[in-house]
Amino acid sequence: MNDLDRELKDLFETKARSVDAGLVAPGAVLRRGRRRQIGIVAGGALGGVAALIVAGSLALALLGDGNDEVPSNQTPNGPYGDRTAIIGGFGVQAPEGWTLIDQWPLASIISVGSTSCTGSFSAVGDPVDGASEPTVARSTALGEEECTTEPASLPAGIPVLQLSTYDPGLMTPVCDVFDQGTGGTLPADGVAVFVTAFPGTKTPEQVQQALAEACPVAPDIDSIVQGPSVTYVTATFAGSDSDPALLGAAANVTDLGGHDTRELAPSPLSGPAYVIGSGVTGGERWQVSAGVDFSEGYLSTVWMTSFRADGSVTGTLAQPWSGGNAPVASALDVGDAAVAIALIPTGSGEPHWKTDTGVDVPLDEAPFPSSLAALTLKPVLDGTAAWAEVPDVSGAVVTELASPTG
Amino acid sequence: MTEATLVEPGTDAMADLYARHVPSAIRLAYLLTGDPHQAEDLAHDAFVRCVGRFGHLRAKEAFDAYLRRAVVNLHTSGLRRTRTERSWLAREGAAEVRRTTAMPDVSAKEDLWRALATLPQRQRAALVLRHYEDLSEHDTADVMRCSVAAVKSLVARGSETLRTALHEGGIR
Numbered sequence: 001m002n003d004l005d006r007e008l009k010d011l012f013e014t015k016a017r018s019v020d021a022g023l024v025a026p027g028a029v030l031r032r033g034r035r036r037q038i039g040i041v042a043g044g045a046l047g048g049v050a051a052l053i054v055a056g057s058l059a060l061a062l063l064g065d066g067n068d069e070v071p072s073n074q075t076p077n078g079p080y081g082d083r084t085a086i087i088g089g090f091g092v093q094a095p096e097g098w099t100l101i102d103q104w105p106l107a108s109i110i111s112v113g114s115t116s117c118t119g120s121f122s123a124v125g126d127p128v129d130g131a132s133e134p135t136v137a138r139s140t141a142l143g144e145e146e147c148t149t150e151p152a153s154l155p156a157g158i159p160v161l162q163l164s165t166y167d168p169g170l171m172t173p174v175c176d177v178f179d180q181g182t183g184g185t186l187p188a189d190g191v192a193v194f195v196t197a198f199p200g201t202k203t204p205e206q207v208q209q210a211l212a213e214a215c216p217v218a219p220d221i222d223s224i225v226q227g228p229s230v231t232y233v234t235a236t237f238a239g240s241d242s243d244p245a246l247l248g249a250a251a252n253v254t255d256l257g258g259h260d261t262r263e264l265a266p267s268p269l270s271g272p273a274y275v276i277g278s279g280v281t282g283g284e285r286w287q288v289s290a291g292v293d294f295s296e297g298y299l300s301t302v303w304m305t306s307f308r309a310d311g312s313v314t315g316t317l318a319q320p321w322s323g324g325n326a327p328v329a330s331a332l333d334v335g336d337a338a339v340a341i342a343l344i345p346t347g348s349g350e351p352h353w354k355t356d357t358g359v360d361v362p363l364d365e366a367p368f369p370s371s372l373a374a375l376t377l378k379p380v381l382d383g384t385a386a387w388a389e390v391p392d393v394s395g396a397v398v399t400e401l402a403s404p405t406g
Numbered sequence: 407m408t409e410a411t412l413v414e415p416g417t418d419a420m421a422d423l424y425a426r427h428v429p430s431a432i433r434l435a436y437l438l439t440g441d442p443h444q445a446e447d448l449a450h451d452a453f454v455r456c457v458g459r460f461g462h463l464r465a466k467e468a469f470d471a472y473l474r475r476a477v478v479n480l481h482t483s484g485l486r487r488t489r490t491e492r493s494w495l496a497r498e499g500a501a502e503v504r505r506t507t508a509m510p511d512v513s514a515k516e517d518l519w520r521a522l523a524t525l526p527q528r529q530r531a532a533l534v535l536r537h538y539e540d541l542s543e544h545d546t547a548d549v550m551r552c553s554v555a556a557v558k559s560l561v562a563r564g565s566e567t568l569r570t571a572l573h574e575g576g577i578r
Contacts, residue, residue, distance in 0.1 A: 004565055005537060011515050011522075012538035016433035019442055021449075025424035029450045033420050033457040 080366055083278040085287045086307050088160040088267070090195060099167045100275040102289055103159035105267040106177075107197075155179050155214035157196035157233065164192035165246055169371050170272045170291060174237050175215035186216040188241040193222075195234050202231040211235055220247075268305050268316040270295040276366045281306075281389050282335020284314060288387045292372050292380075293320055300372060300381040304341045306334045319343060321381045327351060329397035331390055340390045342397045343368065345383040349399035353390045363388040363397070420457055427470045428453050431477050437534045438481045440523050452476035474539065475549045482527045482550070521571040529564030532557055 083094040087102045094100040156175035166187050168174060174192040175184040186192060194215075198207065204224055211219040211233070219235035226232075238247045273291030280286070286306040293301040299320040306315045317332035321343040329342035331353075340353045342363060351363040363386035373380045386397070428449055435445035435452075456472045522530060528550065535546040536557075547557045 004569060007518060008522075008533060008568075009537045011518050012437050012534060014515060015519065016437060016538065019433050019436045019445065021429035021432040021446075023425040023429060025421045025428070026450070029424065029453060030420050032450075032454045 080274075080276045083275055083287065084285070085275045085278055086285065086311050087275070088195070088197075089311055090160065091311070092161060092163060094163055094275065097165075099162075099164050101162045101164075101168070101170060101173075102267070102269060102273050102275055102291075103161055103170075103173060105269045105272050105294070106171075107158050107160075107267065154199065156184070156194075156211060157198040157231075160195040160197055160232075162192055162194050164190060165242075166190045166192075167369075167371060168192070170274070170369075175211060177214070179214075184214065184216045186237055186239050188239040189243070190237075190239040191242045191246040192237045193234065194219075194237065195232070198231040198233065200229065200231065201226060202233075207231065207233050207235075268313050269303050270318065271298075271301070273301075273303060274369050276385055277364060277387055279339070279389060281337050281339060284308065284335040286334050286339050288339075288341060288385065290366075290368055290372075290385045292378075293318060298378050300343065300368060300378070302341045302343055302368075302385040302387075304332055304334075304339050304387065306332065306339070317341060323379045327397045327399055329353070329386075331393040331395070333393060334389075338390050338393045340388055340393075340395070340397070342386040343381050343383065344386050344397070344399065345381065348383065349401045351384075351386045351397050351399050353388055353395050354398045355391075355395040359391055359395060361388050361390050423457060423469060424453060427473050430470070431473050434474060434534065434539065435477050435481065437538055438478070438527070438531055440519070448477055448481055449473075452480050455480075471549075478531050478535070478549050479551065482531055517572060518568065521568050524571060525564050525567055529560045529567070532560035533564045536561055 080094070080099075081096045083092075083100060085092050085094065085100060085102070087100075088104040092100060154177070156173070156177045159173045159175075159177050162168060162173050164174065168185070171178075172185065174186050174194050175196070177196070198210070202210070202224070204221065207224055208219065208221060211221075215235075215237060217237050217239070219237055221233065221235050223234040224231060236247060269289060269291070271291045271294040273289035275287055275289050277288040278286065284306045286304060289303045289305070291301060291303075292298045299322060301318055301320045303319075304315075304317045305313060308314050315332050315334065317330055319328055319330050319341050321328055325345050325348070327342055327344045327348050329340055329351075331338045331340040340361075340363065342351055342353075344351050344365065351365065353359065353361040353363060365384040365386045368381040368383055368385050370380065370382075431449040431452060432442075432445050435448040436442055439445050439448060452473055453476075455476050456469065522533070525533070531550060532546060535541045535549055536543070539546075541549065543554050543557045543561075547554045550557065550560075552560075
């Protein structure tokens, strides 16, 4: 080490010591970190999207019982069976082994814009992720305070759902909906059907161009429906080594045709979720979803949602899991019976819904998605989500050791 | 905390991560930028990036290394946003008064400090990583995402520029 090296080292240490670097994290930094974690494009007023969004009503014809013409995934990577679900007002049939994610709850957290206000300084908006220049939409002077509002970039629209032959993760749809500059991801052998909503009116050419830029491969646009203020799009994406049979199947599982447009209530779920089961009870359709509840500290949660024949929501039940080794369960009236949902930690045994009156109903089980661990510091359930139609809401889950086999 | 629970942190854990790692990141950023407010912004931006991807980090225990890399890359990539208000503060001179303390050997050190400010960003970053962070040439190359040869070149050219500047200034 020569003299200059020593002097540089001494200078650096002296200068570094002179900086007053506090240990307390500014609240704004923590909020930015949290927003980054959950993928919010930019800070700002939340919930604005809901007012913008109208959605198509359910085309119940899509929800028929038969899906014999839909081949199942040749290389299933999911544990879930055939499901018929309603997401964002759209009916979807998910073949066994495919991953179906309800992304509609993201609409409540994706901001359509951010507002920066400063005191006597000139206003500079936050660019998306700090990785691009901000687009300044307008500035308003409020006394000595100047505010600048920027439109959020929604390169792939607001995601409604994704049905895919692979598990993309709850927060990472096939397309780059959060404008992270990633271009999205798609396995070479993967096929994904993506339903999204673009605010405003979009021509087919605009949709094609937008998705081509925000998604990993060129989209095959299956359907475009123009609502009063939203353009709904169903697009299919096929990896370079994907099976053509899967592509054909994907094209049939979601169809936007035949619906009108109307205002749609926010998602009944409080976080994006995997749809893991479904059924019909007393003429009402219901579905079971597993994910994390944004409003409840990112707890592992299983939801049950029931729908009328027209697709409107009749009831929602959330059963969060706060840790521990004990199963948790609850039930919701559906039609002329009820549906119970439960979260069962590993090693608890086979779950049954039992009552004092002798009711004993074994529950269907599916592994709780382990990929949720990437979203939260909270313990993610290591176990299963379970559900079953039961006579009424009274009762509780009792677990039993599996019977010996041979 | 076990590895299994080392996933994306909640607010409390995030605050703890901040307390443990961001102050040193601010000091590093200050050496890179020469401006305490820019340094704070830079370190905060880097922290937000790293904490946002915490669940995807391969070695979560090496958060400080990820943060260091983010600070350097955000600084040298030029992708950081410009904060007009920060520039205004810097021009007014309030920053140095509030954020730094007086040094007894101001003259010599300040000559070197000013000379350092004239270096290209990557030369300065290479010198800071080598002489402040005490990183090897290999580790410096890893942080800066360049070759070891490039690091050697950056350090050599930076050092030579500093010597020349100090010599012409009559200091050496």
